[in-house]
């Protein structure tokens with residue numbers, strides 16, 4: 001059932017495929033390194049899920065099944081590009097050099113995003129569905145004004161990528177972002193991971209046409225790629241980013257994939273979907289197909305795979321230990337950074353509370369009730 | 370008939386009763402159908418009442434409220450579930466500029482019998498936007514009524530009364546207590562009117578005022594204080610707009626001391642209005658300023674420190690001490 005509207009460059013069986021418009025730009029070494037990222041990302045995810053189960057994280061939003069969509073697109077970004085994620089873009093974060101521990105500290109409830117968005121080119125996680133697509137568009141408009149679009153200098157020209165889910169496409173913000181990006185020809189790539197589900201709601205609750213087709217109504221191109229094919233995702237994203245950097249405006253990429261896990265660790269998908277679907281999608285696993293390709297056509301051997309497995313093990317240990325070692329912030333830190341210029345009123349509230357806390361230490365019995 | 374229920378079950382039973390009583394009652398929201406809502410409050414309703422009456426909506430809060438307005442114009446009674454407090458804001462415009470004003474604007478021709486159910490408050494260890502207390506923003510809006518339940522029995526009756534009301538009602542559910550304390554709910558009793566407060570514990574030294582999640586806390590505080598020989602009265606406000614403060618004034622005239630407790634930020638929170646009214650009505654009876662125990666005037670903190678942000682037993686008792694020592 002080859003879908004003519006679906007860009008695919010690596011089949012689920014691990015065979016390279018041709019496409020009239022898209023070609024993967026890397027060589028086999030690039031594919032090896034993509035494979036490494038896929039495996040490590042999956043390991044971050046597995047480890048985080050386990051940490052949540054052990055009570056070390058409050059919640060975790062698994063990306064299981066979406067590794068190729070995230071690694072393929074993230075790796076197509078240049079240093080000067082900027083990504084605007086949802087709360088599930090752990091793989092993209094990885095490609096931007098964000099330490100996975102800073103993702104874990106957010107889900108542990110220690111902070112709300114500790115990485116530096118400007119230094120990493122990776123924005124803060126955004127939980128309010130769709131909001132970041134407008135931020136991405138505005139950021140792209142900033143790039144236009146800064147003269148870093150369409151200069152023909154590959155080290156200078158920049159673009160923005162906005163991540164969102166299929167459910168998000170129903171939000172006003174996302175549709176407004178499409179309009180703004182189109183009207184202002186903003187250098188932004190709208191990257192929709194259609195994982196078929198918005199918590200319990202299947203994709204037909206959000207749309208009656210394939211999502212990528214929506215783009216044409218807004219006045220820019222849309223393309224659907226096999227979201228479990230890291231090569232296709234990489235090629236399509238690279239092309240869309242290049243278009244944006246050149247000043248030709250936005251593109252919508254629909255990465256057709258599947259949420260293999262629960263929505264988050266608090267969700268129970270057995271209440272609303274059939275396991276038969278899962279079985280079907282397991283055959284399209286984004287990591288396995290690269291493994292098959294590397295084994296069969298590149299001659300990658302046991303040493304290559306075991307080296308990555310060891311690296312994944314070491315990463316898992318680091319995440320486990322790092323998470324357990326995270327200190328809780330002090331309650332008084334909640335008063336910091338509310339404003340650039342702190343008000344005397346808020347400072348007074350902090351002082352009041354600090355004095356209240358001290359009163360327990362001063363109390364003769366020292367104990368709280 | 371009495372049944373033992375959690376608040377979640379009581380709300381579910383109340384919604385079911387409302388749907389049985391009136392075929393115009395609809396449920397709308399994200400994941401309310403097949404899943405029964407992320408908190409299972411609408412569990413089983415779609416199965417029993419069908420997809421026309423229990424609607425899994427596309428993911429868009431503004432559209433949930435905006436279409437509820439149109440449905441209300443056609444005579445329906447939409448009950449909209451907002452998945453978490455922090456996600457009501459995409460619908461804020463529809464709620465504040467449309468839902469709240471259409472009856473007034475149409476010179477009474479178009480009532481808006483819409484219920485906006487919002488799980489609110491903190492303490493569940495969630496990430497950002499899942500623990501907020503936006504009640505004052507709605508109570509400040511003319512045209513909206515705002516209530517908060519604190520107990521399974523109230524939850525069962527108040528949700529039905531809110532649905533039967535002809536005005537739009539923002540219905541706040543303390544999510545931390547959904548699956549907490551159970552109670553015997555008498556489904557044949559006659560409930561008190563919706564827009565009334567209720568004394569949940571009598572006392573003579575000081576009046577504690579609470580609603581939603583802090584009612585339980587204040588009951589615990591009163592219990593702890595009684596061991597120290599102090600007699601605290603606890604009033605569950607239940608309705609935040611309109612406020613039903615006559616029982617509060619009567620209480621404060623007796624005790625001379627009042628402390629308001631809520632999770633929402635202190636400044637311009639419900640406590641501000643309540644304190645203002647108490648000082649206006651009970652000026653000569655007051656023996657101390659009305660004190661507020663509330664969230665700080667900051668964003669809700671990361672969950673690892675939320676228990677230190679939220680009013681707790683110590684902070685309530687500290688305020689009691691300060692008031693009584695004044």
Ligand SMILES: Cc1ncc(C[n+]2csc(CCOP(=O)(O)OP(=O)(O)O)c2C)c(N)n1
Pocket residue numbers: 088127128129164165166167168169195197198199259263399428430452456459
């Ligand atoms: C404005 C808003 N409404 C509701 C929610 C609750 N919520 C969190 S994730 C989600 C579903 C999102 O689905 P989709 O956009 O497809 O992304 P996915 O989670 O599948 O990656 C919902 C309804 C939210 N975070 N923000």
